[in-house]
Amino acid sequence: MHWITLRMRVRTPIFNGDDGAGLRPASLRGPMAFWFRALAGTVAGPDVDTLRRMEESVFGAMGAPSPIAVRLARPLPVEWEQRPQWLEYGDNGEKGPGLGYLLGQGMGSIVGGRYRLMRPYVAPEQAGLFPLRIGLSGNPAVDALALAALWLLCAYGGVGARVRRGFGGLSIEGVSDGAEHLKAIPWTAESLRSPGFDHYRDLTRLWTATPELRECAAHLPELVDLEKPGVFARPWNDDEVPTYPVLSRARTCAGLSVASNRTWEGLLAHTGTCFSRFRASVAATPATVHTTPQQGQAAGDDAAGAAPPTHPLFPLGALGLPVVYANGGRVGERRASPLWLRPVADQGGQWHLFSFAFHDRFLPGNPPLVETYKRRGPVEIRDCDVVELSRRWVEGMKGEADPQWQ
Template sequence: MQWSTVHFHVRTPLFSGTGPGQQLSIPGIRGALGFWLRALLGAEVGENTETGERFGTLAARQATVLGMGGRNPRCSPVAMRWAAAPPVPNLSEPGITDEAQRVPRWVAGRPGMRYLLGQGLWTHRPATADPTDTRGLQRPWLDAGTGFDVGVRLPTDPASRELFFATLWLLSNFGGLGARTRRGFGQVTLTLPGDGQPGWWDQPARLDDETGLPAALAHLVTVSTDRDEPSYPRFGLCRTGPTALTSHRNIDTRSTSEHDEIHHVHNVLGTRWRAFRADHQSSGERPTRYTTEYRDVIASDATTDFPLANLGLPVVFDQKDVKVNLHHDGKPLRLGSPHWLRPEASGYRMLTFVHTLCPAGAALVASHRPDTPLAGLDPVKTRVIHTAWNNFDGKKSNWR
């Protein structure tokens, strides 16, 4: 088949690599698409975790669109290549210590955005003789407004082709590329060629209450209804009953630029999310916010209850050099946040995966007290958190 061009327009800063010289790649885009394809197909998969049948079925279904690696590789029926590669990202040269380059205008004076960037992308340390110890952004990024094109050769099978388009739609409306996409960075808007665009492409970016998908996409996944509730997977956008929730809140902005408006909303969103997550504030001339978990589990041994785990793991406490994470078979696991924050020009949205995937037998452990498993990771909590966020007034959170 002939090649088509998909245009990517960056709407929020996109962090494309972990160090100098690293840029956004086609495999990286494929990886992001794979996440949303698995979310789309989750309801077709069984719950047999002992034999790994669930993941094998999911991998086989994914292979019909994006291929599969491992012991039984399968070529992807979707070919992708650069049609117009993205420009060289900012901060791509090693050894840059100039604070003006590390603290661009979109993040200067916006503590909420800096909070959402997290410890891996932003540091408050002042500059020292060590070029790696410099205040500001720590990874290369592409600015909002950047554009690039990806050439795509679509599969001949109509079902696989439509699943691929649906995956692109989910990435464009709910996800992103690069680092910290769950906190609103790396958002991209995708434009398909006019002759290849499905009729449902311009559907509103919301989820249907029953299927977890817009009605126009629900036909793409066949959901069996002859199984009891426990047999369904604890992930995926589509199943019987809602598995993902969306919410929206408007924010008044007066910026003249669309990107300035989104940056402003992003900053407000980060400020509110910090207050929602950290439910206490110290006294004094320079008060700082902290969590109940820091006070009662990290700074003292008052309890083993750690509901903060429901916002994603690991959780790192620099003040005490402590990390809280899941461990399974002696190895640490990463549990991505089920809550996806998305700033827009008129306000912000949050997508919540109601069910999280956690291997049986995994233990929640704090590095400073490894022999005392923590409690508080609760799959039901995601819905409680989503409702609490919808009702949050920006002051005191009550989701714990």
């Protein structure tokens, strides 16, 4: 096994459990596997058995350890402060609820009109640069794709809780040791660094055409052949809705915000305010269907929905579930938000919001039905709602610094 050491940086606070560990190798391997599937899905397509086999060849399975090793050279410092300084101020230095809105009820609660954290976190300024050791297997395909998964995690995702709302961001700042072991794979010490601001500026889709991923993606068929010769895996057709998140020209959208701020917390505070208004505008959208004329005129689709008819459309749910829902004592379907929000900094140190969404199938079933709190009968969330709302958000943030959603 050949080891390389990466210089890593925490970009936004990491919420990774309640035991004070801060960050573990397993906390990285899980998100790496998510982004590997998004990449491998460009080859495996609808064949999820092939997708599983490809993942196992890189990240291992029960009884078959991964050929790749991930080690943290030192633990990251953990903070327990309920009201840290970065939570004090919103956009332009004004106090506001935007950050608390993005953090949600799982990370804290409002006490005395102010949001207070209830979970430990890793603060960017305290963590500083930290070393991450990666043990390479010697198989060029496996090594190239494992590093591609880590690169994708740092470029677009994160670790821990609330990564889809801008938290848990990491970046690769360089290679401090073992760069000579990259010669056999399509990575260099420079290309492995997390992308700069120019990378995000013109992105409208998440796809494999970037220089960093193109050569790595060429190794994917090798995993298919190694694991299951003669497999009938194929790429997704443009007219198919993928059943899981996958990098795609046709089934993703992305964009960079006009709004910027000198700090990540200021940007996310502003983003939280915008997102709150955006969700409110979606909740007020008339979007209820009726199966018979006797059911009367359509009612507004708001989150309370006092007495909706059978099978009302519920576009608000397309931004992610749960939206406070229940069916008696039974919990229904869960679905993370398809919309991701990620702060990125430009060369001058100003932070912008990079938003993107995977347009995969929202929930199983045709149509998928979910029971929600205070609504009689199931509600329907359509794949087209995911596409429409995510594009509306992305285009709105690209077009105005402070969009007023109608």
